Amino acid sequence: MDAFISLAVHRRWLTVLVSALACFAIASGVVRLVEVDVDFRNHFSKDDPRLVALEQLEETYALSDSLLVVMAPQSGAIFTREALTAVEEMTEQLWQTPFVTRVDSITNYSHSWADGDELFVEVLIDEAAALSQDDLERIKEIALGTEEIAGRFVSRDGRIAGLVVNLVLPDVNRQQAKVDVVDFLHAAVAEASSSHADIEYHVTGELLLNRAIRDALNEDTAKLGLVAFVTMLVVAFALLHSVSAVGAIIVMMVAVVISGLGFAGWTGMKLYGESGAALFVLMAVAVAHSMHVIEGMLAQMRQGMDRRKAAIHSVQSNAWPVFLTSATTAIGFLSLNFSEMPPFRVMGNIVAFGAMCAFVLAVTLLPALLSLLPVSARPLRAGKRAFFDLFGRFVVTHHIALLVSCGAVIIALIAGITRIELNENPLELLDRSYEYRRSTDFVSENFSGLEPFEYSLSAGREAGITDVEYLRDVDAFAAWYRAQPEVAHVFALTDILKRLNQSLNGDDPESYVVPEESALAAQYLLLYEFSLPMGLDLNNLIDVERSASRMTVVLKNLSAKEKIDLDSRAQAWLRLNAPSLETGATGATLIGAYSIKRNIEKMLIGTFVAMSVVSLLLVFIFRSLRFGLISLIPNFVPAAMAMGAWGYAVGEIGVAASVVTALAFGIIVDDTIHFLTKYLRSRKQGLLPSESVQSALSTVGKALFATTVVFALGFLVFGASGMASNQTLGLLLGTTVIIALLADFLFLPPLLIALDGAKESTRQIRERLKQESD
Known part of the structure; x- marks a missing residue:
């Protein structure tokens, strides 16, 4: 690898040309992409039994x-x-x-x-x-x-x-x-x-x-996307102080993003609204890889190394951790394929491919560009100790206090998960800045509910919908629903037949019941249908064979848990009182309620698989079961802490939040790998755990801080989105990566000192630091 990197820099023009041609070839797949799919129903798996039932109902009743x-x-x-x-x-x-x-x-x-x-x-x-x-x-x-x-x-x-x-x-x-x-x-x-x-x-x-x-x-793409892009570049410049370095980062961002989009086109993927998040993740990954390489290059240049050699040295020393972070990011995002929702599967596959492209470009195109551009390093002021040198001393000096206090904070925040309630309401996908949301709020508050349960109630035989026993069961079911406090309106075939029976019995209120005989019910219904004007027939209420009728139950504004509970109670009522009608409800609102529950269950499996694979990979790479397992703690805990904080602050999560743990794991594992790689390198050189922690923080602390700031600000920008899914993902992911950085800086180092095996007392550490100061 070292020889390859050296060759890439020495033949830099050829490297730039080959990289550009490769990116163009992959990116040409963009022309195969079709229009972004924003259909709400396409968020669900085509095999979802309730979606299949809804589509069958719609086909049956035209x-x-x-x-x-x-x-x-x-x-x-x-x-x-x-x-x-x-x-x-x-x-x-x-x-x-x-x-x-x-x-x-x-x-x-x-x-x-x-x-x-x-x-x-x-x-x-x-x-x-x-x-x-x-x-x-x-x-x-x-x-x-x-x-x-x-x-x-x-x-x-x-x-x-x-x-x-x-x-x-x-x-x-x-x-x-x-x-x-x-x-x-x-x-x-x-x-x-x-x-x-x-x-x-x-x-x-x-x-x-x-x-x-x-x-x-x-609007998110045009406004927030631009803000996120500019924010990343401003942060990069503020930390690197080099216009040329930022120029190289821009090239990396563009190359990685168009490669991801091209891959989607060549593989025939359908883009969804959530696919846009993949592009911003790829931009952040490109920036993160670039920052690690550039920061390492600038550090070498401050020590007197020329630009070309510094670029080679930085890439050679960072190639392995950059590869590991790309691989683990890809594994984390590939776990989204466990989701039953197509948009998240697409997002995961695009990011996984793009992350590996980012690695390839980071060891080829990036060093070639850095050796060509007039990158300069701003020297440190004489006698000034770098911030992360001082920070490292603080961490190792107070490692016991940090370990205990961080552990307490972790437990307290994770406990907030118990406050979270699952909810997915299609009426609240947008905030009130959009006319659609204002209209739906007005209608649901002043007119009627907008979330229906739909039933196709079978009579069991052709022309059986006028059987008196069937009608009585349907009417009783409708009456049960009307008695439920969660229901705004119910409409069934029996409403028409009861009205006809009353009309043909002198409008006697006592006759507002289903006809007493099946033949009479059939006669009333036929007479009514013959009298209806064109375009207002009963095809939307009765199937062609007259073997089933449709019943619609319009709900008030309910949470996903309440919808599932109501559906369960309805099924229980049917089993007990009308077993011949027993069926479950369908409808977009109920599909969403059940989908979020199943999606979280599947994503927990996916996240567990991803963590297991990454753990085995890290155990193999670090050649240590202990460090492989230790690495999981700062990778899993931040997402759990962010979800707990969300539980305290908000209390509800939708289906978008069900993939946050997998998304966050794919991102935050990068910092842990960079830190542990530098830590273990120092340990192999004979340094004590506390010394290795100081060395790791001094070496990669600034780069970790910079990449986290880029990730966090890039995601937090989307907290201003008008879309609930983008807003939730932005805020949760931004919070998670910030917590992950704090964990890598304040919790992982004390944990390593405590569990590494080479015991050091606090007194020994302080004495060593005092001697270094003297």
Whole structure:
């Protein structure tokens, strides 16, 4: 390796040319990358049983995407001529939405009534502008007294209206179709707002969420990404005091990042919103490797070595630890393949490849550039002792006190993990700086819940949905759900049949029950379907074979734990009271709740495997089981401490936080390796543990501090992101690497002195330090 490095520097122009060609060849794969996928559902594994169930339900009931438009008059009343006219106009306008299949609102609601044995079905509101005050009172009474309307098309207090838009998007040019739909809705709402300035409009739905996520990612990349990039460079310059050295770092960053992206393109990976985090990790890895090499080179130049020899010497002395840090970083990030969420698997693979590219470039391109550029070292002032020399003396002098106090802090912070509650709420993926979040908050607080449980309840046979026993079971299940405090609204086939039964029995409230005979239920349903206008049939409620019906349960704002608990209680109720219907709920909200739990379980396995592999690698490299195991402590503890601190400060984590331990381990293991490599080198030279600690801190302390500052600030910048996942990852990872540095500086050295085996008393250490000072 030494000869190769020396050759790379002596043939520096050739090295730069070959490196550039290799990077260009890998980076050319970027042209194969397709558009970044921000679809919320693609965060889940295609094999997720609840996602499969949801897709089957949507196929069965001709569902695809749906949107909700909410209209809130400033007057606080929806049952006025002006407000209902605006709802009527918006209903007609929404029928022009691209790929629309159905629009439901209070104005086109199919209201049924009977005259004797004759059933009539007509829209509840026709020509709203011509309604009399009596008409308005009648409509209000019907709407608020009808389970199918109240909480679904009108808020239960009569202040707000909701319009539901159902779409079926094409398989071809699907992404463009989504753009067209959202653009149309925004334009329609803007036009309606200008015509009815006294009405507040809010639009929610999965398509709007995906657009908002895309906007947030673009904003993070354009603003926070630039801030992170500049911050890294400013820190590098502040510590290195060399414009040329920073120029070399920029080249390294660009080369590593485009190599990672090119790898993704050549291997056919699909990029997700979270993939952007991989690029910033790679930038930080490139900076870290470069800082270690450059700091070592500058140290040699201060001792009189010329630039070329200093570059060779620094790379030769750092090549092994840089390789180890790249390898362990790759192992740590490859553990993300244990995650069942595709975005994190992609992130892990990109970083793993990029980290190894960073090593190759650090021992080839970087020294060649440093030997070409006019890098100069600022000399230390005469008589001034370097900070980390003094810091090393402090650590070894107070190693017992540091070991005890750090241990106490570690235990106290880790205990905070018990306060953490798992929660993944798609409604809270963005903060309130985004219109989508403000709209969803308004709707959930003032209109109705936005997180549904969906059921496809099988009757067990074709045309069985009108069997009386089946209907009674469905009705009882719906009634049970309505009695639960977590539920905002329930809609089932039985609601329609009970209303029909009441209408055809003189509107007697006592007749608001399912028909007593199956044949009668079938007759009522057939009569009702024949009376429905085109586009408002029951295909979204009944399957083609009439063997199953759909039931929707809209929830209030619940945590993931509460959703899982409610689903478990529902299944228990079905087993006990209606075993023929027994099934689990599905829906994006429930998929997310179960996914975070499974993802954490799998990532714990992945992190354990990564730690085991790295431990075995370090045992082999250091040729010591003791040091291999010791190295795990400062690598695992910081992530646990950061999670504990998060538990005290926030108390909730989402699915993004489930990969923090693996991500952090892949990053912070670098500092431990650099420190232990220098420590063991000193021990082999015959130095005592305390002397080896001082030597290691003096040699790599500044580089470790510099790389940690780069990592921490680069991640903490994303704490200002409007996306919950980026915000959580940024804050947790930034906190973790800071804690890791403190552990490497304040906990690992005392631990090595205590466990190394060569016993030194505190008195002996102090006497040695005093002699050195004298």
